[in-house]
Structure formats: structure tokens, C-alpha cells
Amino acid sequence: MLESIIAGISGLGAGTMYLATKGLPNIIMLFVGGVLLYLAIKREIEPLLLLPIGFGCVLVNVPLSDLMEQGGMLRFFYDVGIITEIFPLLIFVGIGAMTDFGPLLENPKILLFGAAGQLGIFCTLLLALALGFPQLDAVCIGIIGACDGPTAIYVTSQYAPHLLGPVSVAAYSYMSLVPIIQPPIMKALTTEKERTTRMAITKESVSKNTRILFPIIVTIATGLIAPKGLPLMGTIMLGNLMKESGVVARLTGASENEIANIVTLFLGLAIGGTMEGHTFLKSETLLIFGLGFLAISLDTVAGVFFGKIMYRLTGGKINPLIGAAGISAYPMAARVVQAQGQRYDKKNFLLMHAMGANTGGQIGSVMAAAVMLSVLKGMGLI
Amino acid sequence: MSDWSFGISLTIVGVSGTFLTLGILIVVIELTKKIFPLPESKKDSAGR
Numbered sequence: 001m002l003e004s005i006i007a008g009i010s011g012l013g014a015g016t017m018y019l020a021t022k023g024l025p026n027i028i029m030l031f032v033g034g035v036l037l038y039l040a041i042k043r044e045i046e047p048l049l050l051l052p053i054g055f056g057c058v059l060v061n062v063p064l065s066d067l068m069e070q071g072g073m074l075r076f077f078y079d080v081g082i083i084t085e086i087f088p089l090l091i092f093v094g095i096g097a098m099t100d101f102g103p104l105l106e107n108p109k110i111l112l113f114g115a116a117g118q119l120g121i122f123c124t125l126l127l128a129l130a131l132g133f134p135q136l137d138a139v140c141i142g143i144i145g146a147c148d149g150p151t152a153i154y155v156t157s158q159y160a161p162h163l164l165g166p167v168s169v170a171a172y173s174y175m176s177l178v179p180i181i182q183p184p185i186m187k188a189l190t191t192e193k194e195r196t197t198r199m200a201i202t203k204e205s206v207s208k209n210t211r212i213l214f215p216i217i218v219t220i221a222t223g224l225i226a227p228k229g230l231p232l233m234g235t236i237m238l239g240n241l242m243k244e245s246g247v248v249a250r251l252t253g254a255s256e257n258e259i260a261n262i263v264t265l266f267l268g269l270a271i272g273g274t275m276e277g278h279t280f281l282k283s284e285t286l287l288i289f290g291l292g293f294l295a296i297s298l299d300t301v302a303g304v305f306f307g308k309i310m311y312r313l314t315g316g317k318i319n320p321l322i323g324a325a326g327i328s329a330y331p332m333a334a335r336v337v338q339a340q341g342q343r344y345d346k347k348n349f350l351l352m353h354a355m356g357a358n359t360g361g362q363i364g365s366v367m368a369a370a371v372m373l374s375v376l377k378g379m380g381l382i
Numbered sequence: 383m384s385d386w387s388f389g390i391s392l393t394i395v396g397v398s399g400t401f402l403t404l405g406i407l408i409v410v411i412e413l414t415k416k417i418f419p420l421p422e423s424k425k426d427s428a429g430r
Contacts, residue, residue, distance in 0.1 A: 105415070112401070112404060112408070115400045118397075121396075122392070122393040122396055122397055123393075125392065125393065126389045126393060129388070135385060206415060207420045213414050214414070217410050217411075217414065218407060221406060221410060222403055222407075225403050226403065363404070367400050367404060368396065368400045371400050371403065372392065375391075375392055375395045379383070379388070379391070379392075
């Protein structure tokens, strides 16, 4: 009986013993989880994602809890939602239902900013290859430059699931740091005259038919060109079609509220579950964070340069700053452009144009990922 | 395929493919707007 009691007591202390003997990576990751929770709660940086990710990270690093082992709670969320790619796609339905593509439809040419803002993906891909990452890993690291969490998760979960933790945390962290990362780059690359360019207010509006046809046309057109990306584009456009049709208010409401909220919670926990100390703490994780930062910076550089080209081509009618909004961080990047524009000219209103570029960035990021996947399929690599 | 030929091929096709697709979308959106213009009655209120 005494032996049973001693065995029982040793079972109670096993976790602490593990931490004391070989648990240094877990201790470090418990601290990292705490930092993520701090950023979410105190700084309100992407709290909807960083809070469950941070807590998932804490959960999985408590030793011997087996939450990520077969049958564990986090493993269940991971297998059901991430391995199957369902979670990011359901979030996309919600994003589509929340997004107003009106400013983009009023001035469709601005969609090109959404393509320029993706150049960081490809530059980072080349850098990751130069640093020795395998080809598919490099693709997934480059995708951080899409500035689009669900797209990064969708691609990484398929082609480099071992990088899911660092890639998704980097994607969401840097998205939330857009207001800090972008302004110095925007200032450095533009002249005072360019920054103070005022853009004409667009008064053109679009018919309801156009708004309803837009998601259907985009789905078919992009699906024909890049079929491997159809789940991404199709779900975002489904959400938008529900919103614009106006006939399924309950589904639209559920997509942008209940479904998006529940999926965000499970997705965050599952991503946190991939951050177990022994697998997460590698030199490549630090490299991925560095490359992710570069990716988003390069997106901004490319967007602003494209804005400068448009400025020249249009005879000074387009403010190059709106190029920085051609990324997927919506509506944060558009707000940054508006704030920067007004910093140099208080009566300059760039918000609607920037919103157009920003929604273009959403489509552009998904399109860039879709094109990449279809090209990889064409190369026979996936 | 070497890493560099992979990376450069993917970059060239990826960038041009993204620009091309979005260019096609611009044309299609403009066409749709022409086929389904905003009704005159709504143009007045939109312009206000």
C-alpha cells in the first residue's frame, strides 16, 4: 500500500520534475505564451487570435498533459480544422461577409495595387531559398508576405505543417504591427510633394447587380486561372455574395459573427498547440520571424514604388502612399495611409482610395497564393 | 530542379500571373458596370 501511495505522489509531481530536469524549452515557451497573452490583453494587439494562441501555447507546454497527443483536445482541433483546411476557409466566409468591395468596384484600376503589394511574397521566397530552406518551406515562409493569416495557415498546413506555429504567429503579429512598420518606409520612399498629392473624390457608384455579380465573376475567372486557389477565393466570395444579395441575412450574420468567432477560438488554440517548446525552439523559427518582417516591409516598398509609377503615369493624380494599402491587412493598412496623408496635409482625404487598394490587397493576396499553388501543381511539386 | 531555377520561375510566373489575373478582373468589372449601370434615379442620390 505504501508503494501505491508513493507511486501516486510521484504521479502528482511528475510534471514539475519534468520541468526541472528537461523542461527548459517548455519554460521558455510558457514565457512566450505569457508574452502573447500580454500583447493580446494589455496592448490589444490582434486579441481575437493572440489570446487563444497564447493560451494554447501555455496549455501545450505544461508537461505531460498530452493535449497534442492523439486524442488530446488541441490535437482534435488541429486534426479537425487545420489538417482538413476547414478553419481558414470558414474564416474566409466571414471575411467575405464583412468586406465592402464598393470602393474597389468604383475604381477597379486600383486593384493593381493589390498585386504590387504581394511582391514581398516572392522576394521573401527567394531569400528563404538563399538561406537554405527547402522549396515548399520557402513558399510557406514567403506567404507571410500575403499579410493574410488564413491564407498563410491554409498554405502552410498543406505544404509545411511543421512550420505552422511560427508562420501563423509571425503573420498575425506583423499584421498587427503594420501601423509601426509601414510609416517610416512610406516616408523614406516618397517626396513631400508626392505625399501631399490630393486625389479626386470618386462620386461614381455601382449598381446592385454589379455588386452581386462581382463575387460570382471573380470566383469563376480566378478559379479558371488558378484552380488550386479556388477554396480560398471561393469562400471569401461566397461570404461577399451572401452579404450583397441581401436575401440571407441570417447566414451572413452567422458567418461574420458566430461561425467566425467559434472558428477563430478553435483555430487560435490549435495554432498555440503547435508551439511545444522542443519542436518550436529552433534557429529556423527565429529566421522565419526575421523573414516575415522582411516580407511585410518589402510588400510596403513594392506598393509605394508602384504608387510612384502610377503617380508619374497619371501626371500626379495618384498619391503614392496608397500603394502601401495594397496588402491584405484590412482595414488597418488603409487607416495608416489616411493617417500618413493627413500628417503632411491635414485636408488630404485618402481613406476611400486606400480602402479600395486595401480590398484589392485582400483579393491580390489570395490571388497570389492561388497562382503560386497552381504553378507548384504545374511544376509537379504538389 | 535547382532551388534558384525553382525560385526564379515561381517568382516570374507568380508575379506576372497575379498581375494578369487582376488585370483581367479589372476589365471584367468595367464591362459588368457598363452592362449593369447604376439607374439614373440612384445616380442623383449617389452624387449628393
